[in-house]
Amino acid sequence: EDVATSISGIEKLLIVEQNLINFLEGYINENENKLYILKRKLDEYKEENAIGSRDTEKYVNNPLSSFSLIRRVASDWTDIMKFINSAPGKLYYSQITKILKSPEFPNSEDIFEAVEGFLRIQSTYKLEPMEVMRGVINGVQYDHEMNSKDLFELGTIAFSQGRHFYADEWLKASSAKYDLENNKNYYFNFDKETILEKAVENKIAQEDFFGAWRYVNQLLEVNPKSSKGLESLQNIDDTISYNYFNNITKKIKFFEEPTKPYDKMIIEMGCRDELTSDFTSALFCYYEKENHPFLKLAPIKVEIVNSENPFMVIFHEVISDKEIQILKDLSKTGLKRALVSNSTLNSSEKSNTRTAKLVWYDERDHKIFSTLIQRSEDMSGLSLSTYDRFQVMNYGIGGHYSVHNDFFGIPKNVDGFQYTKFQNGDRIATMLFYLSDVEQGGFTIFPNIFKAVKPKKGTCVFWYNLQPNCDGLIRSRHTACPVLVGNKWVMNIWIRSSGQMFKKPCPAGYQ
Numbered sequence: 001e002d003v004a005t006s007i008s009g010i011e012k013l014l015i016v017e018q019n020l021i022n023f024l025e026g027y028i029n030e031n032e033n034k035l036y037i038l039k040r041k042l043d044e045y046k047e048e049n050a051i052g053s054r055d056t057e058k059y060v061n062n063p064l065s066s067f068s069l070i071r072r073v074a075s076d077w078t079d080i081m082k083f084i085n086s087a088p089g090k091l092y093y094s095q096i097t098k099i100l101k102s103p104e105f106p107n108s109e110d111i112f113e114a115v116e117g118f119l120r121i122q123s124t125y126k127l128e129p130m131e132v133m134r135g136v137i138n139g140v141q142y143d144h145e146m147n148s149k150d151l152f153e154l155g156t157i158a159f160s161q162g163r164h165f166y167a168d169e170w171l172k173a174s175s176a177k178y179d180l181e182n183n184k185n186y187y188f189n190f191d192k193e194t195i196l197e198k199a200v201e202n203k204i205a206q207e208d209f210f211g212a213w214r215y216v217n218q219l220l221e222v223n224p225k226s227s228k229g230l231e232s233l234q235n236i237d238d239t240i241s242y243n244y245f246n247n248i249t250k251k252i253k254f255f256e257e258p259t260k261p262y263d264k265m266i267i268e269m270g271c272r273d274e275l276t277s278d279f280t281s282a283l284f285c286y287y288e289k290e291n292h293p294f295l296k297l298a299p300i301k302v303e304i305v306n307s308e309n310p311f312m313v314i315f316h317e318v319i320s321d322k323e324i325q326i327l328k329d330l331s332k333t334g335l336k337r338a339l340v341s342n343s344t345l346n347s348s349e350k351s352n353t354r355t356a357k358l359v360w361y362d363e364r365d366h367k368i369f370s371t372l373i374q375r376s377e378d379m380s381g382l383s384l385s386t387y388d389r390f391q392v393m394n395y396g397i398g399g400h401y402s403v404h405n406d407f408f409g410i411p412k413n414v415d416g417f418q419y420t421k422f423q424n425g426d427r428i429a430t431m432l433f434y435l436s437d438v439e440q441g442g443f444t445i446f447p448n449i450f451k452a453v454k455p456k457k458g459t460c461v462f463w464y465n466l467q468p469n470c471d472g473l474i475r476s477r478h479t480a481c482p483v484l485v486g487n488k489w490v491m492n493i494w495i496r497s498s499g500q501m502f503k504k505p506c507p508a509g510y511q
């Protein structure tokens, strides 16, 4: 069930693992008991046999001991064999099997998604695998380190995706970590040779034969008979000399991180907090008291982020910790993998451009939502008579949402009126509530206006998605940066244009 795409899902895995541990322990206890009984029988037989062997004549002449000998050999051993063949811990075995087959058990797709998330944070935040290996994330030391198998898995999946540059970094880190572990961990079918073989394969795929050569030498140092090593050595020798003789050695590529398009660079700079000092120093704040009489008593702290095109503000302390807790508790059971609409197929589908889990609510689900509607109207000055339902969302490892616009871009018919299927109009404005702080990462970036917003529990970002004539405002495009460390929760309210008839009517140009 897509465990990796939300922290809430990953939390549940700890419980799953606890059950597995308990069952394995039960299995081991029963099997230990079997060996314990066999050991006792063994000692008993050894002792009796030793007595008999010491004075054979005396032993066999005595009817008591000779009878015992006959009985022991004739009947006990059938029982012993039966006992050896028994399979203790069967119940535990079947319980473990049941968990492995249950839907909440992660599968290879989940590992894949977790790796994807990891590679995303590596690329966005320029993580150094050699540092991550020691538990350092973006310069901050954490008390958990990755083991060589974790690092190997990252390298292997990056390799299978053709992302050789990243694969090499993880495999290098895996190899270094393996040496540091000094056989502390027990791995099934995994050792230094496994890592180096993959590293060779990756370098060859990258056509970096000199790099491959270096790994092959390490591989042959670990195991001089490695068939993979010897075979690759031959291939590399042939290729390098072929290239040499054909004078194309200089064409061998230099292996750098792939370059990124400008838009992506801006976004990633924003994610790393490299935009804020340059672009948001001009912001200023005021107290909103105009929109509703209530606000005259409890003014809202407003920070202007962008004065127009799109108009964008941050409302501070507009949802309390208590309210946030209600929303999170409500959501724990309902979270489902977020989908992205595919306009060509006219459907929604799972996509790695949006890795999170979400759930929708309206006023009927809990009384808190009526309160929030009233408050949102007071804050925005817009009517929530038309809005999409409340969308509560939780991100997972590397969870992100690629750059997008929130509006639909409703096509107009010949009269200039909107299609009836968009009765409520388009998404004129977004209210994005942060329901958590995020320890590292998870900013919301607006690349066209060079703005980066850092999540802060209790605040709400408000912006327009439409131009005054209700056409989409492309400049409002934005992205949710991958979460680096932490548990990011947000809530979206999309206000629709139809309800603004008396508040903010679309001007004449629209009709």
Ligand SMILES: O=C(O)CCC(=O)C(=O)O
Pocket (backbone or CB within 6 Å): 401, 406, 432, 442, 443, 444, 478, 479, 480, 481, 490, 492
């Ligand atoms: O989580 C964020 O920072 C932005 C989310 C977003 O843009 C969306 O859900 O449409």
Ligand SMILES: [Fe+2]
Pocket (backbone or CB within 6 Å): 404, 405, 406, 478
């Ligand atoms: Fe959005």
